[in-house]
Amino acid sequence: MANTNLWKTRPVFVSSTFRDMQAERDHLRDVVFPELAERLRARRCHLEPVDLRWGVDTVSISEQEAKELLVLKVCLDEIERCRPFLVVLLGDRYGWVPPERRMQAAIDEQGYATSIQDKSVTALEIEFGVLDSPEQQKRSxxxxxxxxxYQDMTSEKAREYSDQYNSKTAWERLQALKKRITEEMGPDRVRHYQAAWDWDKQKVTGLDEWGKQVLEDLWGELEAKTGNPGESPAASWQEQERAVLDEFIEERSRDFVGRVEILTELRRLALSDKKARTGASW
Structure with a gap:
């Protein structure tokens, strides 16, 4: 059986508004995180991306609101559980502001006290997950x-991506949130990037340079936390062979869910003496 203590898990949590940041979240999932996971494998670490909004882009507006509330509760639970590295994406939308009663229920479950008046789901995630946690700020x-x-888009599309064309109140709240983030986090933790717009597909594109920035930001943090295998003495061929075997077992058994009765019987047979195994039924 593999020594699972040799491997560690490094969670990376993605927080953002929903519809306007789909392209960025997809780029993280398809490009950035696979490369980051490959680098971590060399240090016997698994990457655990956490983006609870993946896969819900086809729901209706009413279903989306219900999903956002569920996401909020799970997000707070996950942030509290694993204290991960956080990647926060903000464009020009403040995000959905749920009924205060539902928002209050979510934070009460965490024992978290804050003003929730006119606060969006995304703003609460940022406040709970980063701004009110000095330790978490170092990992975000x-x-x-x-x-x-926006000026060249249809009014409907502009409203989808920017509160400046949709809600003056939401736009002002977003500016206040960004100002607070910039002041409390500083330039080393707040990046600005330029994306392109695909007029044919009506979607955000041109994210390659931004993706490289995210990759190197996260790798700079994770590299320091996971140690440098190059600092260890060169392994013998036996140790190298054992490491390859351990990696193979770890990869195959990580998500394995065994049949308890069968595994118990196999273990009993494997540990029994030869006489006890004679005539045993497999």
Whole structure:
């Protein structure tokens, strides 16, 4: 059986508004995180990306609101459970503001006290997960997307991506939130990036440079936390062979759920003496 103590898990939590940041979250999932996971494998670490909004882009508005509330509760639970590295994405939307009663129920479960008046789900995640936790601030990065060419979009599309074309109140709250983040986190933790707009597909694109920035930001933190295998003495061929075997077993058994009765019987047979195994039924 593999020595699971040899491997560790490094969670990275993604927080953002929903519809306007789909392209960025997809880029993290498809490009950035696979590369980061590969680098961590060399240090016997698993990457655990946590983005609880993946896979819900086809729900209706009413279903989306219910999903956001569920996501909020689970997000707070996950942040509290694993204290991960956080990646926060902000464009030009403040995000959905749920009924205060539901928001209050979510924070009461965590024993967290804060004003929830006119606060969006995303703003609460940021406050709970980063701004009110000095330790968490050391493991977090914010990425502010520069404005898209809203003036050339249809009014409907502009409202989808920017509160400036949708709600003056939400726009002002967003600016206040960004100001607080910038003041409390500083330039080393807040990045600004430029994305492009695909007019044919009507979606955000041109995220390669931003993705490289996120990759190197996270790797800079994780590299320091996971140690440098190059600092260890060169392994003998036996140790190298054992390491390859351990990695193979770890990879195959990580998500394995065994049949308890069968495994118990196999273990009993394997540990029994030859006489006891004679005539045993497999």
């Amino acid at each position: 990065f914010f990425y502010f997307r520069e404005p898209l060419p």
